[in-house]
Amino acid sequence: MVNGQLVDYAAVFHALPGMVALLDRNLVYVDANDDFTRLAGRSREQLIGRYIFDVFPERPEEEDTTGMRETRASLLRVVASGERDTMALVRYDIEDPGRPGHWHEHFWSPVNAPVLGPDGRVVLIVHRVEEITQLIRARSGPGDSEHSQVLEAELYTRSRELQDANEGLRETLDRDRRVALALQEAMLPSPRPVGHHRAAVRYRPAVGGLRVCGDWYDLVDLPGDRIAVAVGDVVGHGLTAACIMGQLRSALSAATLVAGGPAQALEALGLYARSVEGAESTSVATTFVDWHDHTVTYSSAGHPPPVLLGRDGTTTFLDKATDPPLGARPEHVPRPEAAVDFTDGSTLVLYTDGLIERRGEDIDVGLGRLADSLTRHSHAAPERLADFLLADLLGRDGNTDDTALVVIRL
Incomplete structure (x- = not known):
């Protein structure tokens, strides 16, 4: 609704200047605007429901062309990362639909952008293509075929150099991702028994890019029949976040051993x-579990609330002691603390926001999904319950933010 009038977005899409098409996750055409069908020389009937590279196969006799491979790689990166991908200039010739075996030379400048669904997954790809073949020819002037060939060769060479640079950058990011994950694994404690109580821990890195290594978990044995369980999330990603995470996790672990409770530790x-x-x-969210008193005492610094799952499948979010994140206040202020009773056989679940948050969605929706999953699988042992939660809330394709999860049977 704009100024009291309904906007026909389908009409807007088809009137968009320039070539714009919509593809699904399998790279099948869902729609195409008028400029796309006109400039590509294909009707909507020849496009909709068909795989992009069945409609536009690569020129068979051109062994050194890479247009199809580069375009496919770009589209798949968008599906995996949920982020926009801008391609360098690419030569991608098109077969004349009325004359099989006759090809027209084209130079394109594509941009591929994701459309996300309510769960944060990519559901569509906006495939916008700028046709610049005529611009290249106009620069050369009429009849100047030799100059045209030189200009085209130069543009293509520059395009390949940019593509090679992009590929080198991706290789560097992949290497840094592997290093960051190795550092993350070295810093996080290995799964281990907590006294006679069963616990499961999970860490799932983000899908694609270097968006990993800001999340952590920790379990600390305390005097008596007590433990402390904590999870945290550093703003940022990559090697820097991994290093900060390691410092904060170690500091909280040490503070927990001498603090009178979770609020003092935070x-x-x-x-x-x-x-x-x-x-x-x-x-950060931290909890002190005391089996002698059957209480969970907790405090949170701007973190999603832990959940107490009863044996009957009821869920209680521990949200009565929530305060701003670390460093959010200019001066030191005592943090709040609250406690809740539990019965034997209950389950305590701590997690980071990658498990529940999705772009464009209220956090309460994600918390509701978490509660539903916990209720459905309330009788599962911690290891199985952790796997069920990741399967229900992250799905097969993972998420665009990393996730830490701790499940402990009380």
């Missing part, structure tokens, strides 16, 4: 975080 961590560059706005 207060000490907040003071320490002021001396760590990049630690500001980190979110």
